[in-house]
């Protein structure tokens with residue numbers, strides 16, 4: 001009897017299947033889109049149903065009211081900043097993907113967290129990248145309690161699962177998903193098909209056994225391809241390392257979290273003793289100048305559930321180019337172009353012959369519109385070469401009609417600014433407190449012209 005084909009090739013554009021690889025998809029004509037994949041036969045089709053539903057033929061439709069939800073059990077990892085991004089501790093049976101550039105500190109963070117977790121729960125660290133000696137050396141250097149931390153160096157998913165079934169850890173770290181392979185596929189470890197299928201098997205195991213799983217994934221330059229992006233929909237929580245690997249600070253952001261707030265930010269400092277938690281991050285993102293310099297403005301932003309003070313810097317310079325440059329680091333470039341148009345139309349300040357560069361200090365990425373007003377003020381300050389007062393902080397969204405719109409959690413932002421000694425805060429009218437705030441001059445504005453006049 002002919003052996004049934006186990007692997008097929010699926011077009012990533014149109015989903016057409018082919019028994020053999022080819023450079024071009026015969027259905028939609030796209031080039032280089034055929035990728036190896038496991039054929040979905042009757043007993044091998046879990047991924048069609050979400051990956052970990054199991055082979056449960058008896059699934060039934062029920063009333064939501066009849067479903068008894070067990071309380072999700074949360075285990076503190078022993079690192080408060082990691083707990084914060086996880087939404088208040090590690091949920092039993094959850095799968096967490098940690099992504100980031102190579103060398104940014106993923107292994108360091110997980111070894112530290114796992115060593116602390118191992119004191120309370122059976123924990124296993126599976127490494128496909130480093131040797132047992134390397135991991136041991138690092139753990140010793142970091143002065144971690146390693147008596148109860150178990151270690152395995154292996155890259156075959158089937159063998160890992162067989163060993164894990166015997167060992168029965170409650171927390172499992174797999175470092176990194178790009179090095180693991182499943183015997184079901186022929187393609188090399190790190191290829192999209194391998195990464196996806198290996199992860200699917202591990203996720204299914206985690207859900208069935210109630211083991212908490214940390215998956216490490218490198219983001220390669222080509223990101224989308226061999227990177228962990230293909231896994232994001234399979235896992236419960238996605239954490240990414242942000243910030244420059246050259247600097248001392250490491251930001252871990254929750255991109256997706258089924259058990260907590262998204263966009264939550266954990267702040268660490270890389271030291272010779274590993275990653276240290278930074279519990280008051282506002283203090284580190286403000287570069288305190290001796291003298292106030294033009295083009296700098298302090299923004300009160302919100303990362304997840306916590307307000308954060310960051311400095312926005314702008315440089316406006318006469319442009320030699322026909323199309324002046326608009327460069328924004330840590331902020332959205334299109335937003336900058338829009339704000340410059342608003343500033344021209346409603347504020348009467350044109351910068352069409354100027355290069356505008358923007359940067360958020362410390363490698364923080366700000367995606368919320370509350371940065372609009374600080375961006376405008378910093379740009380204006382640089383353009384006019386006049387520094388803003390050192391005790392001024394601000395936040396607010398700017399609309400296309402030149403209006404300043406309120407942003408969520410205004411009171412909390414104001415308190416954070418007051419806590420760090422800011423004496424003047426420019427806020428949207430609707431965010432101004434009714435009774436005022438002790439020791440802080442709250443300047444409420446509703447139009448962009450008022451904000452400019454307030455300076």
Ligand code: TYD
Pocket residue numbers: 100101102103104105106107108109138142270271272273274275
């Ligand atoms: P690592 O966790 O191995 O990175 P990843 O797993 O994300 O690839 O981190 C390695 C980097 O961290 C390396 O450049 C050295 C630095 N580091 C320190 O500065 N201090 C330390 O105590 C440790 C363990 C690493």
Ligand code: MG
Pocket residue numbers: 103106107108129175
């Ligand atoms: Mg590593």
